[in-house]
Amino acid sequence: xxxxxxxxxxxxxxxxxxxxxxxxxxxxxxxxxxxxxxxxxxxxxxxxxxxxxxxxxxxxxxxxxxxxxxxxxxxxxxxxxxxxxxxxxxxxxxxxxxxxxxxxxxxxxxxxxxxxxxxxxxxxxxxxxxxxxxxxxxxxxxxxxxxxxxxxxxxxxxxxxxxxxxxxxxxxxxxxxxxxxxxxxxxxxxxxxxxxxxxxxxxxxxxxxxxxxxxxxxxxxxxxxxxxxxxxxxxxxxxxxxxxxxxxxxxxxxxxxxxxxxxxxxxxxxxxxxxxxxxxxxxxxxxxxxxxxxxxxxxxxxxxxxxxxxxxxxxxxxxxxxxxxxxxxxxxxxxxxxxxxxxxxxxxxxxxxxxxxxxxxxx
Amino acid sequence: xxxxxxxxxxxxxxxxxxxxxxxxxxxxxxxxxxxxxxxxxxxxxxxxxxxxxxxxxxxxxxxxxxxxxxxxxxxxxxxxxxxxxxxxxxxxxxxxxxxxxxxxxxxxxxxxxxxxxxxxxxxxxxxxxxxxxxxxxxxxxxxxxxxxxxxxxxxxxxxxxxxxxxxxxxxxxxxxxxxxxxxxxxxxxxxxxxxxxxxxxxxxxxxxxxxxxxxxxxxxxxxxxxxxxxxxxxxxxxxxxxxxxxxxxxxxxxxxxxxxxxxxxxxxxxxxxxxxxxxxxxxxxxxxxxxxxxxxxxxxxxxxxxxxxxxxxxxxxxxxxxxxxxxxxxxxxxxxxxxxxxxxxxxxxxxxxxxxxxxxxxx
Numbered sequence: 026x027x028x029x030x031x032x033x034x035x036x037x038x039x040x041x042x043x044x045x046x047x048x049x050x051x052x053x054x055x056x057x058x059x060x061x062x063x064x065x066x067x068x069x070x071x072x073x074x075x076x077x078x079x080x081x082x083x084x085x086x087x088x089x090x091x092x093x094x095x096x097x098x099x100x101x102x103x104x105x106x107x108x109x110x111x112x113x114x115x116x117x118x119x120x121x122x123x124x125x126x127x128x129x130x131x132x133x134x135x136x137x138x139x140x141x142x143x144x145x146x147x148x149x150x151x152x153x154x155x156x157x158x159x160x161x162x163x164x165x166x167x168x169x170x171x172x173x174x175x176x177x178x179x180x181x182x183x184x185x186x187x188x189x190x191x192x193x194x195x196x197x198x199x200x201x202x203x204x205x206x207x208x209x210x211x212x213x214x215x216x217x218x219x220x221x222x223x224x225x226x227x228x229x230x231x232x233x234x235x236x237x238x239x240x241x242x243x244x245x246x247x248x249x250x251x252x253x254x255x256x257x258x259x260x261x262x263x264x265x266x267x268x269x270x271x272x273x274x275x276x277x278x279x280x281x282x283x284x285x286x287x288x289x290x291x292x293x294x295x296x297x298x299x300x301x302x303x304x305x306x307x308x309x310x311x312x313x314x315x316x317x318x319x320x321x322x323x324x325x326x327x328x329x330x331x332x333x334x335x336x337x338x339x340x341x342x343x344x345x346x347x348x349x350x351x352x353x354x355x356x357x358x359x360x361x362x363x364x365x366x367x368x369x370x371x372x373x374x375x376x377x378x379x380x381x382x383x384x385x386x387x388x
Numbered sequence: 389x390x391x392x393x394x395x396x397x398x399x400x401x402x403x404x405x406x407x408x409x410x411x412x413x414x415x416x417x418x419x420x421x422x423x424x425x426x427x428x429x430x431x432x433x434x435x436x437x438x439x440x441x442x443x444x445x446x447x448x449x450x451x452x453x454x455x456x457x458x459x460x461x462x463x464x465x466x467x468x469x470x471x472x473x474x475x476x477x478x479x480x481x482x483x484x485x486x487x488x489x490x491x492x493x494x495x496x497x498x499x500x501x502x503x504x505x506x507x508x509x510x511x512x513x514x515x516x517x518x519x520x521x522x523x524x525x526x527x528x529x530x531x532x533x534x535x536x537x538x539x540x541x542x543x544x545x546x547x548x549x550x551x552x553x554x555x556x557x558x559x560x561x562x563x564x565x566x567x568x569x570x571x572x573x574x575x576x577x578x579x580x581x582x583x584x585x586x587x588x589x590x591x592x593x594x595x596x597x598x599x600x601x602x603x604x605x606x607x608x609x610x611x612x613x614x615x616x617x618x619x620x621x622x623x624x625x626x627x628x629x630x631x632x633x634x635x636x637x638x639x640x641x642x643x644x645x646x647x648x649x650x651x652x653x654x655x656x657x658x659x660x661x662x663x664x665x666x667x668x669x670x671x672x673x674x675x676x677x678x679x680x681x682x683x684x685x686x687x688x689x690x691x692x693x694x695x696x697x698x699x700x701x702x703x704x705x706x707x708x709x710x711x712x713x714x715x716x717x718x719x720x721x722x723x724x725x726x727x728x729x730x731x732x733x734x735x736x737x738x739x740x741x742x743x744x745x746x747x748x749x750x751x
Binding site for chain 2: 049328330331342343344346348349352354356358359360361362363364365367368371372374378379382384387
């Protein structure tokens, strides 16, 4: 029997989002990952708790922005202070992962990383951990860059897709070589992807050996590993230094070219066995909360009458809804949103208008 | 030249409504007539101010319920305290008018009354007063019971209609004998009424000599004038006494039988020259406030984007509306209503549900 090599697993929670799509609850100082919209805990707290049985607090990192670091500390009191890495400005995921890999590499020469966004909703934490463990086995056994994929349930145009190559082995959950990454497709193409059965949704959750991703960052993103390597022990980059790093996603910088070139390292995907949502807008909440017989999803002190397919998130006040369909109503202490479900992706229209009017207290 | 007989004009403002149709702003303690929803003043204050050039405060009466008397006093500080008549319980308009006529009769043997609901919106106060003056001339000159009618602009099924008989004279605004009163008609009948040109909307605003209405109340509503006649100088009926009076409207008790019987007194209608609304629901407010180019009517700190035919009444908080049509949004400090314009007449559905749940703080 072959025993897996002993490697320490680190978790990197990417909590850098600014989240205008969840206005009026999300604000500059309180983005989506710091809100408790999917469960009673915040999405960040859920993300860390979901990984905790696999990864202890000492090996869990959170990367976040300056204006959110204090809230992250408050929400995760058990996390060592040194495990919160602060970006002076958001530069997409490649610099974030380079920074985290540097932190891990300085502490542990033989390590594996699971990289997760702080603002995704995952219903079944055990299935999630089973999938991550399987991805760790693939990453350690083959040196692959592994991503988690989701069997698509409809032709979503807001997600990236992964085209499956050959299956890797007979273990479960199934792992495949990635043939190709596809960006958010038009609706007709998304329907073809679904129909073919050869595509998974790309979750943006990654597993790889630290040494492998660092080698790939060195190869594809000029200077990035060297720059973070020169930082002091606290790994706090200056704004001027960080702004010079290319603001590029790890998908575009590393995953896509590596899969396209083929050869080594392998790019693999594990077909996840959990329900997942990137919670892209208020419209996604109904799926997480569950709908009643009329398709309504409700939280708080709310009365709905003769109303269908409507999501209501109440606050301290009573919300009464009568005779409407396909709406989202979100009541924050100082602001209220009434929005068509079909326009829930476009809440930034309101945020832009607030900026235009200079109503900064609502931003 | 014939000079009109000298008669003193008294105004009776009926402010007894409970107004569940304007929830969440209207509450048991704060019915529609005490709210400033049509203009900056409350509807009661507007009603009294509109009459003031015709009727001084000393001859203006307000009839209201016990729980609203204090608010009426606060809203009308110039009105003598004795001019606020308090009903222990609402018994429709006939007992209210009997009580007011008793108050007037004790002070002035030769008087005329104009009776107005406190919760109607009238755009042009001068035209209103011209119409009332004309109705006074008709009432004094002919002894008629006079009602004010409105040329209908569409086939409203929520109003009563008046069928016109022969024109009375050549003065303006035109006055007609009333051939018949018609209750709220079905839609097809309302359309026939409009098409015929022979019908006016019934405003429920009346003008008559005090002696004439008292004679008619004696004739049609057994004992009512005698009962209020036995009250002490303060005219404060007890609940047990008042509850014995028939809870009947002046229309059903007096106007309709008198018009149907014909003969004397004459029942007349003056065709009003002002814009009028009984402000029956939130949907009526857009007409009063005026709509923007997209058909939206807005008050308060509100952003509407890609939204049409929607009425928003903001409170202290920001209200943002995105991508919706035909809605009413009303934001009160402790409760919020989101309602289809088509269901605005049915807001009592919410009030009933609040009663069922025992959420008394919102009633």
